[in-house]
Amino acid sequence: QVQLVESGGGLVQSGGSLRLSCVGSRIIFRFYRLGWHRQAPGKQRELVADITNGGTTNYADSVKGRFTISRDNAKNTFYLQMNSLKPEDTAVYYCNAESLVTGAGYWGQGTQVTVSS
Numbered sequence: 001q002v003q004l005v006e007s008g009g010g011l012v013q014s015g016g017s018l019r020l021s022c023v024g025s026r027i028i029f030r031f032y033r034l035g036w037h038r039q040a041p042g043k044q045r046e047l048v049a050d051i052t053n054g055g056t057t058n059y060a061d062s063v064k065g066r067f068t069i070s071r072d073n074a075k076n077t078f079y080l081q082m083n084s085l086k087p088e089d090t091a092v093y094y095c096n097a098e099s100l101v102t103g104a105g106y107w108g109q110g111t112q113v114t115v116s117s
Contacts, residue, residue, distance in 0.1 A: 009111030020080040022095030030073040038091035
């Protein structure tokens, strides 16, 4: 079955950087809108950033100028570069792929990002 696997999470100090990766198997990412979402304790899951198959990006206001989403269709992988991290960025980060044809969506298992002050 389709699998999305995130990596790159961890513990970092405020102001630091992390790069998340999401690798897909049994799925061809170039036919999907790809996104990163996050869920902090006690809060709803929210969109952080997404990118279309044409490369158009969209960011939550809270991460604009600090995070960058990118995709490498040849590697069937996409990324979230997170700079200038803040304690409020602490959350479980999930990658998501949404089919441009059927609307079907797939999620990764999540990776924890913790930013200490």
